Amino acid sequence: MMISGREFDTILDIGTRRAEDRKRQAMALGGTSALCPPTMRFGEPGAFDVPIVADPAAFCRANFASACGNTDSGQDVKFAKGTTTLAFKFNEGIIVSVDSRSTMGAYIASGTVKKVIEINPFLLGTMAGGAADCSFWERNLGMQCRMYELRNRKRISVAAASKLLANTVNAYRGYGLSMGTMITGWDETGPQLYYVDSEGTRLKGNIFSCGSGSTFAYGVLDSYYRPDLSVEEAIDLGKRAVYHAAHRDAMSGGINNLYHVTQKGWTKIHSIDVNDMHYEFLEEDKNAMSS
Numbered sequence: 001m002m003i004s005g006r007e008f009d010t011i012l013d014i015g016t017r018r019a020e021d022r023k024r025q026a027m028a029l030g031g032t033s034a035l036c037p038p039t040m041r042f043g044e045p046g047a048f049d050v051p052i053v054a055d056p057a058a059f060c061r062a063n064f065a066s067a068c069g070n071t072d073s074g075q076d077v078k079f080a081k082g083t084t085t086l087a088f089k090f091n092e093g094i095i096v097s098v099d100s101r102s103t104m105g106a107y108i109a110s111g112t113v114k115k116v117i118e119i120n121p122f123l124l125g126t127m128a129g130g131a132a133d134c135s136f137w138e139r140n141l142g143m144q145c146r147m148y149e150l151r152n153r154k155r156i157s158v159a160a161a162s163k164l165l166a167n168t169v170n171a172y173r174g175y176g177l178s179m180g181t182m183i184t185g186w187d188e189t190g191p192q193l194y195y196v197d198s199e200g201t202r203l204k205g206n207i208f209s210c211g212s213g214s215t216f217a218y219g220v221l222d223s224y225y226r227p228d229l230s231v232e233e234a235i236d237l238g239k240r241a242v243y244h245a246a247h248r249d250a251m252s253g254g255i256n257n258l259y260h261v262t263q264k265g266w267t268k269i270h271s272i273d274v275n276d277m278h279y280e281f282l283e284e285d286k287n288a289m290s291s
């Protein structure tokens with residue numbers, strides 16, 4: 001298939017100020033449907049649908065907004081979500097540890113969800129909130145990072161990658177996105193860890209945990225985290241934090257996927273069923289009590 005010069009220029013403009021100006025001009029002339037290419041229509045593959053109403057943002061807030069407590073009691077669609085994801089920096093790099101359970105209220109939809117998005121060999125992203133939102137926009141981030149590499153002939157920094165994601169989700173603020181993600185990796189400045197959510201919040205830190213099981217994970221992390229942990233101790237801490245969260249939080253569970261990020265890139269350490277971890281730690285407790 002041949003690509004015209006104009007189409008090629010459009011591809012290279014993705015993520016630039018020129019592309020954003022073009023979007024605003026299209027919106028002013030034809031509304032949200034003008035964002036779709038001429039060969040695409042609402043509902044077709046490749047089109048990004050929004051409600052065909054006067055104010056899509058207000059419509060989404062009234063019917064699909066993600067909220068806690070009683071604030072979503074009158075909505076047509078209630079988001080019932082749960083997960084446990086965590087990441088922390090230490091002297092030997094970064095540990096990223098997640099569960100794999102996907103829930104729809106009390107119903108377990110899947111036990112094998114991959115909640116770590118491998119953006120590139122040096123960048124990882126985690127998923128918490130809406131699986132579709134996190135997966136789509138973090139894959140979109142991967143595309144933006146690759147375009148940056150092609151334009152500048154060097155890897156994008158973790159700070160810049162997290163800023164790209166924050167800018168993207170901030171543009172859709174109020175449209176019903178539900179995301180609590182961590183962007184982490186190793187760049188020229190060393191190991192970096194950022195938290196980004198669907199409200200456009202972007203925070204830099206050493207320890208983050210997202211999801212319904214995060215309070216339990218934070219309890220373990222706050223008790224045993226040290227910057228001078230060895231690699232083995234850090235892996236064990238990430239493993240135990242997810243186990244205890246899965247044990248106490250009904251919406252978390254399945255498989256513990258754990259990654260270690262170093263100067264040479266990320267490495268997947270293990271995928272262990274939390275049920276197996278339960279009996280492993282139970283045996284350790286019995287041996288400790290008997291000794």
